[in-house]
Amino acid sequence: MQSVVNLTVHGIGPISHELDPGEGDFWVGVEQFEQVLDAVVGRQDVRITFDDGNSSDVEIALPRLLERGLTAEFFVPAGLLGEQGRLDSDGVRELVGAGMRVGSHGWAHRDWRKLTPEQVDQEFTDSHRLLSELTGRQVSRVAIPFGSYDRRVLGMMRRARVTCAYTSDGGRAQPGTWLQSRDSLRRDLDAAWISDVLNGAPSLPLRARRLAARAFKRVRG
Structure with a gap:
């Protein structure tokens, strides 16, 4: 079975709200996005x-995807809908109406390794329920905020009946696996970066480091 490259887009174009520390490194220009x-x-x-539920998902990304006949999956933090610079409920419905898929990015963009019991319910139960109601489809696929997971997080996702979980581990993935690694678009991406991510073969040392990092995340916690 052919492996796949999963790309993650965070934000595109002008920044319209305060970002988390380091988030600006993953915000790209419109022309860069079109290149990809x-x-x-x-x-x-x-x-x-797409992660984070930014308004650029609908305002910038959606029309450009449709122009090229492309589809995408948008992972939305349900508790942030309607905030400044974020998607609102109508935006989520617009994505679904245009043939896009919507999954959960949790409730409030928290690190899932640091959740209290009450927050676990919000991040998995409440977010899935709200997004399922908005989309009219059962939401059971997630993107892990900050790519932060450990043995405890994997257990929480299993108990929440998550059917597919996207990480930020980098590198190609097998289409049917439960954990899907992704490569995030970065502010400094160029044609060489695009070619390397889409077509390049990682060196043996890099592959070894990625495998070791994933194995460590699965057992820590």
Whole structure:
């Protein structure tokens, strides 16, 4: 079975709200985003995902995806809907109406390794319920905030009946696996970065480091 490249988009174009520390490194320009889309057209081995529920998902990304006949999956923090610079309920419905898929990015963009019991209910139960109501479809797929997970988080996701979980581990993934690694678009991306991520083969040392990091995350906690 052919492996896939999962790309993550966080924000595009002008920044309209305060970002978390370091988040600006993953905010790209419109032309950079278009470069990526043009490189992806016709590629069956590339999936496009969006995290954080930024308003640029609908205002900038959606029309450009549709122009190229592309689809994507948008992971939304349900508790932040309607905040400054974020998607609102109508935006979520617009994505679904345009043929896009919507999943959960939790409730309040918290680190899932640091949740209290009450927050666990919000992040998994409340978020899935609200997004399922908005989309009219059962939401059971997630993107892990900050890519932060451990053995405890994996257990929480299993108990919440998560059917697929996207990480930020980098590198290609097998289409049917429960944990899906992704590569995030970065502020400094260029044509060389796009070619390397889509077509390049990681060196043996890099592959070894990635495998070791994933193994460590699965057992820590």
